[in-house]
Amino acid sequence: MLADMLLIRKFEEAVEKLYQEGKIPGTMHLCIGQEATAVGACAALTNEDKITSTHRGHGHSIAKGTEIKPMMAEILGKATGYCKGKGGSMHIADLNVGNLGANAIVAAGLSIGPGAALASKMKNEGYVVLCFFGDGATNEGAFHEALNLASVWDLPVIFFCENNLYGMSGSIKEMINVEHISERAKAYGIPGITINGNDVMEVARFTQEAVDRARNGKGPTLIEAETYRWRGHSRSDARKYRSREEEKEWRKSRDPIASFKEKLLEENVLTEDAFLELEKRIDAEIIGAVKFAEESPEPSLDILETDIYA
Numbered sequence: 001m002l003a004d005m006l007l008i009r010k011f012e013e014a015v016e017k018l019y020q021e022g023k024i025p026g027t028m029h030l031c032i033g034q035e036a037t038a039v040g041a042c043a044a045l046t047n048e049d050k051i052t053s054t055h056r057g058h059g060h061s062i063a064k065g066t067e068i069k070p071m072m073a074e075i076l077g078k079a080t081g082y083c084k085g086k087g088g089s090m091h092i093a094d095l096n097v098g099n100l101g102a103n104a105i106v107a108a109g110l111s112i113g114p115g116a117a118l119a120s121k122m123k124n125e126g127y128v129v130l131c132f133f134g135d136g137a138t139n140e141g142a143f144h145e146a147l148n149l150a151s152v153w154d155l156p157v158i159f160f161c162e163n164n165l166y167g168m169s170g171s172i173k174e175m176i177n178v179e180h181i182s183e184r185a186k187a188y189g190i191p192g193i194t195i196n197g198n199d200v201m202e203v204a205r206f207t208q209e210a211v212d213r214a215r216n217g218k219g220p221t222l223i224e225a226e227t228y229r230w231r232g233h234s235r236s237d238a239r240k241y242r243s244r245e246e247e248k249e250w251r252k253s254r255d256p257i258a259s260f261k262e263k264l265l266e267e268n269v270l271t272e273d274a275f276l277e278l279e280k281r282i283d284a285e286i287i288g289a290v291k292f293a294e295e296s297p298e299p300s301l302d303i304l305e306t307d308i309y310a
Helices: 002-020 035-042 058-064 068-075 109-122 135-139 141-152 181-188 200-215 244-253 256-266 272-295
Strands: 050-052 129-134 157-163 192-196 221-226
Touching: 002 035, 002 058, 002 068, 002 256, 002 272, 035 058, 035 129, 035 157, 035 200, 035 221, 035 256, 050 109, 058 068, 068 272, 109 129, 109 141, 109 157, 129 135, 135 141, 135 157, 135 181, 141 157, 141 181, 157 181, 157 200, 181 192, 181 221, 192 200, 200 221, 200 256, 256 272
Parallel strands: 050 129, 129 157, 157 221, 192 221
Antiparallel strands: none
């Protein structure tokens, strides 16, 4: 889990640099600071289990097992990418590891997830579906429709809200009138829980409980994981809605990677030398992924109208 979190952060730092160099078409949304939610949640899933993702989905995909070379190529819009360069940062999908796709539309995965869970139940295939979404999605109609349908039909789905406290332009506290998003589960007769989204072990433990519940036919769970994105909503976000002091405090005291590393050091599971070796290996992987992406060909016009219909 430490390796996965470190890989996600270094991957996104590389993506940010490539964007600054003008090598990435379109925009991107970084999850730096939120690595524990993706890694902890996906640690509770099997390869056969499915996820739906969001416009901030790099971490979800890597945590579910996506290879970073074709993922980097996709972000650079290259033909060797997972979607042949036609999806970009906000539409990463990898069906081989159960990632049904990221989505630029807020809350869109909340409709796809229960559909996949219904298929699992009707065909008796035994997999569960975990839907990642942000706090802003909980005020969309799709959120309420999805929770209601999944509850009525006892679907094997986990609704996983990454509450990073801010939407694009303001605090979630200005947008909801309950203390915790998880309280909304009560309206649909399903369990709801708020957890520390920056503690990867806590995320894994509570997600595992929800996965076991879903797999045993007991229906959905709503998990609210409180976390924090270090960067803005997107590259164009000046972050005027929060103070720089607040950002510094979260980085200093609630970095999910640093805190988990310290825990492993204290418990003698990890040594500083082993951590340095891990960093060295991951840095080499990132360099290789960037090189692969930059050297990959652009998509040709003859694929423009392919992969449009199932």
